[in-house]
Amino acid sequence: MPLRTLETWPHGAIMLDAQHTRFALWAPDAFYVSVELESGQSVAMLPQADGWFETEIKCPAGTRYRYNVDGEREVPDPASRAQADDVHGWSVVVDPLAYPWQHANWQGRPWHEAVIYELHVGALGGYAEVEKHLPRLAELGVTAIELMPLAQFPGERNWGYDGVLPYAPQSSYGTPEQLKHLIDSAHGHGLAVILDVVYNHFGPDGNYLGQYAQGFFREDVHTPWGAGIDFDRREVRDFFLDNALMWLMEYRFDGLRLDAVHAIDNPGFLQQLAQRVREQVETGRHVWLVLENEFNQAGLLERDFDAQWNDDGHNALHVLLTGETDAYYSDFATDTTAKLARCLSEGFIYQGHTTRHGHARGEPSGHLPPSAFVLFLQNHDQIGNRALGERLHQLCSPQALEAATALLLLSPMIPLMFMGDEVNAREPFLFFTDHHGELAEAVREGRRNEFADFAAFHDPERRERIPDPNALETFRQSAPVFVENAHTELYRHLLKLRHRHITPHLPGSVALGAQVLADGAVTARWRLGNGRVLQIDLNLSASAVAHTAPAQIIFATPADQGAHLPPHSARVSLFPVGEHP
Numbered sequence: 001m002p003l004r005t006l007e008t009w010p011h012g013a014i015m016l017d018a019q020h021t022r023f024a025l026w027a028p029d030a031f032y033v034s035v036e037l038e039s040g041q042s043v044a045m046l047p048q049a050d051g052w053f054e055t056e057i058k059c060p061a062g063t064r065y066r067y068n069v070d071g072e073r074e075v076p077d078p079a080s081r082a083q084a085d086d087v088h089g090w091s092v093v094v095d096p097l098a099y100p101w102q103h104a105n106w107q108g109r110p111w112h113e114a115v116i117y118e119l120h121v122g123a124l125g126g127y128a129e130v131e132k133h134l135p136r137l138a139e140l141g142v143t144a145i146e147l148m149p150l151a152q153f154p155g156e157r158n159w160g161y162d163g164v165l166p167y168a169p170q171s172s173y174g175t176p177e178q179l180k181h182l183i184d185s186a187h188g189h190g191l192a193v194i195l196d197v198v199y200n201h202f203g204p205d206g207n208y209l210g211q212y213a214q215g216f217f218r219e220d221v222h223t224p225w226g227a228g229i230d231f232d233r234r235e236v237r238d239f240f241l242d243n244a245l246m247w248l249m250e251y252r253f254d255g256l257r258l259d260a261v262h263a264i265d266n267p268g269f270l271q272q273l274a275q276r277v278r279e280q281v282e283t284g285r286h287v288w289l290v291l292e293n294e295f296n297q298a299g300l301l302e303r304d305f306d307a308q309w310n311d312d313g314h315n316a317l318h319v320l321l322t323g324e325t326d327a328y329y330s331d332f333a334t335d336t337t338a339k340l341a342r343c344l345s346e347g348f349i350y351q352g353h354t355t356r357h358g359h360a361r362g363e364p365s366g367h368l369p370p371s372a373f374v375l376f377l378q379n380h381d382q383i384g385n386r387a388l389g390e391r392l393h394q395l396c397s398p399q400a401l402e403a404a405t406a407l408l409l410l411s412p413m414i415p416l417m418f419m420g421d422e423v424n425a426r427e428p429f430l431f432f433t434d435h436h437g438e439l440a441e442a443v444r445e446g447r448r449n450e451f452a453d454f455a456a457f458h459d460p461e462r463r464e465r466i467p468d469p470n471a472l473e474t475f476r477q478s479a480p481v482f483v484e485n486a487h488t489e490l491y492r493h494l495l496k497l498r499h500r501h502i503t504p505h506l507p508g509s510v511a512l513g514a515q516v517l518a519d520g521a522v523t524a525r526w527r528l529g530n531g532r533v534l535q536i537d538l539n540l541s542a543s544a545v546a547h548t549a550p551a552q553i554i555f556a557t558p559a560d561q562g563a564h565l566p567p568h569s570a571r572v573s574l575f576p577v578g579e580h581p
Contacts, residue, residue, distance in 0.1 A: 010052070011239055012079030012167060013093050015061065021093050023065070024054040025077070026235045027212040030069050038064035038090055050235070051213070061095035075208040079239070080152070080168045082176050087154050087164050087206030096250045099180040106187040108254045108286030109143055111306045111414070112371050112506035115495060116194065118146040118379055119419040122157055123429075123479045127174035127182045133482075134189045140422060140488070141495025144192035144288075146257060148380055150179070151198065154205040155434025157475045159380065160196070161259065162203030162433065166243045176251075183252055192254035194288060195247050199240045200263035201225035205439055223263045231266035240269075241276050248277060248287055255288030257309075262294040274304035290374060296348045296362030301372045307414055310373040312349035314382060316340040317404055320520055320540040321377075321396040326454045331356050337522060341514040344411070344524035344536075347373045370412035370509055370526060377401075377408055378418045380429065387451045387466045389428030389478065391420065393487075399568035400540050402490060402557050406570040407538050409494040410502060410555065412509045412526045420480035422491045430467050432475040440470045497554055501574055505530040521545045521565060531577035539565040550575070 010024045023035050028051025034044045035055060045053035045067075059065070064084050067075050076083065080091035117137055124130050130145075137145065151163030156172045163170075169179045183193045201223050202209070209216045216236055221228030230236050247253045256277075261270060274289055281287045291300060291308040301308060315332045316339045319325060325333035332339055332349070339349045346366035355361050365372075376382075378392050393401050408415050420427065435443050448466050451457040457466070467474045508529030515523055520541030526534045539545050545565040549556075550573040557570055565571065 010054075011242060012077055012081065013065065013091070015093065015095050016056065018095075019058055019060055020056060021059050021063070022054065022056045023077075024052060025067055026050075026052055026239075027067075027069060029214055030212045032070050033212075034068045036066050036068050036074065042068070051215075059093060061093050061098060063093040064090035065093065066090055069212045073208070073211060075211070076165065076206075078165065078209055079243075080165050083152050083165065083168050083171050085171060087152050091168075094176055096246075099177050099184075101180075101252070102184050103187040106252070107284055108288075109190075109192050110286055110507075111288055113143050113503055114192070114288065114414045115141060115143045115409075115498070116146050116374070116414065116416040117142045117144070117419065118148065118416060120148045120159070120380065120429075120478075121150065121173050122170070123475070124419070125479075126172070127178040131182050131185050134186055134191060136482075138189040138191055140492055141499060142191065142417075144194055144254065145186060146194040146196060146416070149196045149198050149259070152206075153203055155436075157432055157434045157472075158203075159384065159431065159433075161198055162205070163198055164203045164206040166197070166199075166240070167246060180251055187252075192286075192288070194255040194257055194290070195251075195253045196257045196259055197244065197247070198259045199229075199243075200260050201229070205435060218265075221265050225263075228263075228265050231264060231269040237269055237272065241273055244273055244277060245280055248281060254286065255290065255306075257290045257292065259292050260294070261291050267297075267300075270300060271304050294361070296350055296365070298348065298351075298363040298365040298368060301365075301368055307372050307374050309379070309416070310343065310347065310375050310413065313340070313343040313373065313375050313413070314377065314379075316343055316349060317377060317407075317540075318382070318392075321392065321400050321404060324395075326456075337516050337519055341516050341522045341524065344522065345511050345514040366511070370511060371414055371506055373413045374416050375408055375411060375413040376416040376418070377404055378421055379416060380418060383418060383429040384431050384478075385450075387454070387457060387463075389430040389467075391425060391428065393424040394426075397568055399557070402487075403538060403540060403568055403570035405490060406494060406555060406557060406572060407536055409491070409498055410534075410572045411524075411536060412502065412506055412511075412528070412534065415498075417491075420482070422488050423480070423482050423485060424487045425480035425482070427480045428477060429480075430474050430478045431469050432478060433469045434475075435470055444468050444470060494555065497572075501554060502528070502534065505532065517547055517565070518543070518545045521547075523547065533575040533579070535573045535575065537565055537571040537573075539567060539569050542567045552576070 014022045033053040034042050036042045043057050045055040077091040081094035082092040084090040149160030150169045152165035152168040153162045186193045217227040218230045219227050289305045291305050319332045319336050343349050348362050348365040350362035351364045352360050448463040457463045505528035510527050512525040521539040523537045547565045552573045555572040
């Protein structure tokens with residue numbers, strides 16, 4: 001796989017051959033920049049147009065280096081391909097072609113085959129340890145693993161959303177070669193690999209860009225994490241566009257999930273990213289692009305992106321399953337069943353509707369295919385952003401969870417599960433970081449104050465019991481233990497049904513509508529691409545609902561339902577072509 005030309009990838013240390021490396025840094029606020037090698041050698045970088053500095057040095061892969069700016073500060077390469085240790089230390093020259101791919105002909109999987117398993121690499125022990133789970137996941141029926149962000153962050157442990165060196169895979173998880181081996185091994189098991197990338201902000205510790213490239217940021221646009229990133233600048237856009245291409249081309253990830261794109265104040269950047277990816281990826285190779293987007297912008301899903309995480313669907317299901325209506329769940333506290341029906345029929349629930357804050361949110365989405373929406377009962381956010389990290393099976397009845405799982409795994413939307421869902425893991429998934437000093441204290445207090453709006457934590461003394469994100473024990477408690485049980489068998493059975501009856505016929509599927517049967521109960525239908533009609537009847541209430549059972553049932557819980565939908569039950573039916581309820 002040839003490297004791209006230097007003109008299209010200027011940021012960072014690029015190997016020219018086995019012994020020579022070109023270094024390039026965009027530092028428009030600097031007067032003088034040099035490359036310092038760990039060996040003691042220092043080489044001045046030549047100033048170029050538009051704030052660039054560059055030089056070529058005889059040094060092989062593995063060389064440790066950093067930049068010296070104006071003789072006053074030593075900083076890592078913002079486009080470092082690897083760090084020797086932490087975000088403040090030496091960057092490392094990486095040969096992107098050194099890894100010998102065993103499955104170089106892997107072309108990925110079409111999007112409609114996606115059954116996604118989100119995981120945290122650190123909680124599972126690093127790249128090499130994640131590999132040990134691949135056979136188990138493939139046998140279960142998973143077709144893709146999604147890795148939470150890997151960009152180098154401060155310390156040894158973090159969710160990944162505090163990354164500050166987007167090109168460098170987290171060193172405490174393993175080497176770049178070990179990450180490639182994980183991806184290569186996944187491909188050998190028929191598993192695609194998605195990476196969660198964060199292009200909306202940098203973490204609070206270890207980002208030096210503002211010291212020599214203030215133009216990277218916009219002080220007139222602010223995000224929840226500080227000054228916005230200035231995507232109007234070509235150098236800034238290229239920094240992230242080339243990063244996306246690095247993960248897809250060098251590491252051969254099969255897709256990217258873009259975190260919180262509603263915090264990117266430049267819609268054109270997203271369209272340009274999708275266009276660049278589609279142009280650069282080899283013909284015939286499947287690469288997935290998925291959004292997290294609070295704005296529910298259906299237009300981005302019409303041509304540029306494959307799908308969006310459907311928080312709306314999760315939130316409605318969570319309210320019905322648990323009865324919780326605190327904070328953001330309050331947007332789903334009224335007419336919840338009707339909102340779930342809208343989700344099953346049209347994708348988004350909020351399609352321009354007014355939120356609790358009085359703002360219109362979302363765009364009409366009923367024209368999009370069901371596969372444009374990623375549905376989930378849990379993910380890292382929905383577990384980890386709970387004060388105590390409880391999992392769903394600890395918050396609702398097992399029968400209701402079984403019914404909701406049937407909807408998750410057999411609807412035409414793309415299902416996503418979080419690590420441990422398949423075994424009803426008892427361990428929480430908590431919010432954890434590895435900050436120190438004043439920042440650690442700020443994160444600790446900020447975390448506890450987040451829950452002031454939740455009824456259970458109005459009392460400040462109760463908030464003090466929320467686990468300290470920086471405590472090592474908080475991280476250790478978040479490692480799931482995988483012991484197969486009846487819930488695992490449910491996942492295995494439902495995914496076999498999905499792969500046999502639904503997945504092959506998802507292309508061309510359309511929603512036929514959904515109706516409310518009673519409070520907490522809905523019925524929804526879709527015409528699959530082969531002309532058959534899929535019907536899912538779901539009752540998450542505590543009362544039976546009169547609803548005649550079709551003769552073509554492929555799954556039901558409980559198995560014997562009679563002429564009613566029992567409390568906390570689901571029923572999935574497939575009608576032959578030309579027949580429908």
